[in-house]
Amino acid sequence: MGLRLAQVCVDAADVDALARWWSEVLGWPAETDEDGDVCLRSPTGPDWLFLEVPDRKVVKNRIHFDLTPDDQTVEVDRLLALGARRVDVGQGDQSWVVLADPEGNEFCVLSGQG
Structure with a gap:
């Protein structure tokens, strides 16, 4: 098959806080991109990408x-x-x-x- 799972996207009201929490839980490093999204780098993939959304x-x-x-x-x-x-x-x-x-x-x- 020609597809692979690259990222799991997680909607968050507070991207930094939620990504920091999951980074602590999983022990994965977090990187913030130029858009303010935060990516947790999984050692085995896929990465988790935290995206800001306005709704709870x-x-x-x-x-x-x-x-x-x-x-x-x-x-x-x-x-x-x-x-x-x-x-x-x-x-x-x-x-x-x-x-x-x-x-x-x-x-x-x-x-x-x-």
Whole structure:
């Protein structure tokens, strides 16, 4: 196939703050371009590009990130300390934990690699 996924674009009300938060979460370096967009450089690709939008998030994401930690409990505690919050999107009792970033974007922390 002649396509490859180059970037994942994330809308943000505060591009700098949200990109900085995700940079801390993932440990990826952030670069701001001449337009004020912020790109997180993934070591394995694709990069994440944060774009400023005027509207606030209002409904559940139509796409989200699943993160696989070495230790789910340790990672969830770290993310909560960084400002994530637990959210209920109707998942019920599952092995993964659903959190939201500071702008309300949901993501899952899976049960781990083990």
